[in-house]
Amino acid sequence: MLGALAQAVERLPPARRWLVGLSGGLDSVVLLHGLAQLGGRVGSPGLRAVHVHHGLHARADAWAQHCQVLCDALEVPLDVVRVDARPHRGQSPEAAARHARYQALADQMAPGDALLTAHHRRDQAETLLLQLLRGAGPAGLSAMPRWQPHGSGWHGRPLLDMDRPMLEAHARENGLVWVEDDSNGDLGLDRNLLRHEVMPRLRQRWPSLDTTLARAAGLQAEAQELLAERAREDLQTLRGEAAGTLSIPAIRALRRPRQRNALREWWREKGLPAPNQNRLEALLQQIRDVGPDSGLLVTWPGAEVRGYRDSLHAMAPLPLLDPASVWSWDGIRDLALPELGITLSAQEMLRLHGLEPALLEPPLTVRLRRGGETCRLRGQTRILKKLFQEAGIPPWERDRIPLIHAGDRLAVVWGLWCCDLPAGAGRR
Structure with missing residues (x-):
């Protein structure tokens, strides 16, 4: 296995340091042991292990201790990071734990670091089937890439071309000890059902199943790369007047498949999750049918899209605000x-x-817009709503602009206008 591992890491980008995600299970134990054995044979960078302590299992402390014993024996530094992996409303426990784990691992990375995880060929095959059962397109069916940007560095999977039996053989030959998570036997979880019930039967009929599915994932990755290239070309013609926006009329001019493809790439650029198919179709329907001032709005977990004056805006969900909020400011200390x-x-x-x-x-008080505010500019009293409209400020941004009042007079619309004040007010 060491020869295959050496070849695998040579195909990965250079790194200042390797961080191994160490769960304590067989796969990650074998990966860490193999990298420690390679040492200078491949000119390896510094090696460090990170164990994410989710705190969700009664044996979580024992697993962390096991990782410490292993790392002490291998003379590899270990960081144990505790996270809150409780799911939010509507989020599955598995998704919450995965998100917390990768965020914690990203937080441990410095520029130039590589996070290495122990996903292997069977994991790839399972991921492809899971994505297929969820109705995923080429992006989802590409399954797991060999490496990709992550945190301040990149995330690599050097075991992706290796079969699980190869890892088990390496563990036996070297007397390695690992922990078993009993939740891995819970057939109520989709991946476990595939792993223990479905995949073994498929392998009996098609012994090369894992290799075949890994190859299919690679072909989907190639197709997705071409789609992403076309999407980036389309986005150059779709850019709106305001930075980060898209032109609604330009989107309308594309056929539906290219609209979907371009929008998915746009959300990826912004680091936003893509919607499910129903939400995406609802958005495209509004883009086709609504006018420039109709208040286009489509939301889904983690993102929302709004329309204003023929421009499409995408952002993380805006928090609810109380328009009656008032903050006092002494004008000296920063006001967060x-x-x-x-x-x-x-x-x-x-x-x-x-x-x-x-x-x-x-x-000095800081308030939010409630309606009816005026600002006197160059001797003329102007309604604030009209000023916002003339400046092209979208409605949802208007309600989040601090209005600074001096006494009972609106003095400043933060970042935009300074209203007329008595001579010398606010200036030395």
Whole structure:
């Protein structure tokens, strides 16, 4: 196995350091042991193990201790990272644990690091079948890539071309000890049902099943690469006037398959999850039918898409805000407004608006738009809503712009306008 592992890591990009995701199970134990044995044979970088402690199993502490014993024997440093893997509403326990695990692993990475995990050929075959049963397209059927960007470095799977029996043989030959997670036998989980009930029967009929499915995944990956290339070309013609947006009329001009393909690539660029097929079709229907000011909005877990003036915007779901919220500000210390994703500071006020907040008429209060506000600009009183419309500010952004009041007067629309103030107010 060591020869195959050496060849596999040579095909991966260079790295400053290898971080091995160590669960304590057979696969990750074999991977760590093999990399430690290779040592300088492949000019390996620094080696470190990371064990993610989910805290969901009664034996979780014992598993972490087992990993520590193994790493001590191999003289490999180990980091044990505890995470909160409880699922959110509507999220499966498996998805929550997986998300928490990969986020924790990414947090341990420094620029140039490689995260190495022990996925092998059977894992690849199972993933392909699971994705097929979920109705996935080429992106999902590509299953797991050999390597991909992750965190501040990349994530590689050097065992992907190896069969599970090869790993078991290496473990026996070297007297390795590993832990068994009894949840792996729970047939109520889709992957376990495939692994223990379905795949063995398929292998009896088609002995080369794992190799064949891995090859099919590779072909899907090639097809997906071509689709992504076409999507990037289409996106160049779909860009809207505002940065990060797409033109709704330009999207309408494409056939449906190219619309879907381009939108999926757009969400991938933004780091947003893609919707399921029903949500995607609902979005395309609105794009086709609605007018420029109809309030186009489609949401799904982790993302939402909104339309304004023939432009399509995509973002993480916006938190609900209380329009009656009021914050007091002394004009000296920074005022963090996490609900708005912004921090107000005297330095930034001076840079943006040429005002020193400490010199404005007290008290200083920060509010949200409720409707009916006016701002006097160059001697003319203007309705704030009209100013926002003229500036092309989308409605959902208008409600999140801090309005700074000095006394009972609107003084600043943060980042946009400084309303007329009494002579010398706010300035030395």
